[in-house]
Amino acid sequence: MDLRCKMTQYEILMKDPMVSKHIPHTKWYDRKTLMNMMDLYSTIYIKPYNKSRGNGIIRVKAANKNEYIISFETTYKKVDKRHLALELEQIMTRPKQYIIQQGIDLATYQECSFDMRIVLQKVNNIWRVTLTSAKVANSQDAIVTNVAKGAKDYLLHDILQQYDQKQNSMTIFREIIDFAHQIASILGHKLPLKITGIDIGIDKHGNLWFIESNALPACKQCKLVNDKLSIKKYEDANRLIGNRSRNKRSKK
Known part of the structure; x- marks a missing residue:
């Protein structure tokens, strides 16, 4: 099974009655x-x-x-x-x-669209969030929010406190993490995943949307906006699950 196939991810997630509401x-x-x-x-x-x-x-x-x-x-x-x-x-x-x-009308930071990268790793059969970031597009009319296309990683908490349509930052953060865990659990039950970088968007009304899951997420830039404890958790989990660091991988 091709872990990169976006349609495979969507078809799996659409079978879940709760998560399906958040799939474009x-x-x-x-x-x-x-x-x-x-x-x-x-x-x-x-x-x-x-x-x-x-x-x-x-x-x-x-x-x-x-x-x-x-x-x-x-x-x-x-x-x-x-x-x-x-x-x-x-x-x-x-x-x-x-x-x-x-197309989802994504929330904006300084009028530029952004989405979020949540990295989870499966250690001892438990999914753990290790890295998070917000990826902000490089212009108001940018097509995508990928770092490889000029977007920039920011500390997720900072963006949630300051974005243009902001809500209660702690409430939305908990919703994002819970949603990421649901996605990882559902996909991990059907696909041979040990690590996943889940991209999640917030629309201008505060609704969460699944964008995609990356089975081999590039984490070099994401690590730069995380604290030392989070980076240590990520690297320790990598060693435990036998995944090599993706530092040499091109930016995503």
Whole structure:
């Protein structure tokens, strides 16, 4: 089983009645599904099913009833409804499979979208949170919040206390950690995971959303915003479960 397959993660999580409420609407890409999703949502994302670090992700926003704005890497293009699928398929790499996903209106910090990385490690059959961070996009219109694409890691508690739509920081922090534990437990029951980096978003109304789980999370930048005790917990857990440190891995 491909641990990188995003659709596998979503299909597993959608079977849980509580967690499924926090999973963005996600389908395999085809032209009919594309138009159906655009009828439902003002923004969608088209993602390679098994890539990470924000690579290959395309954003489509409705400009009006008949025109859309395609954003990919650093390019933006307005196209009409008739040519949307053709324009997208010129960007998409074949023969890779793609998924289409509901866009989430993420909460912002200084008007830039952010999500959160929660790293959990399974030691003695118990999932433990060892590292956390908030990943803030590098511009107001950034397509993704991946550090490899220019986003920056911050101390999670700092962002939760200061973000633009902030709520009670301790309450939302507890909800995030509880949600991450639920995700790790469900995925870990079906997949051979010992470590996972779970990306979670908060929308502007305070709702939590699962973005994806990374079976081999890059933690170099995340470690820089964690305290010495958290880093020690992470490294001790790595030794216990036999995982090598991912310090040499490219940033995610």
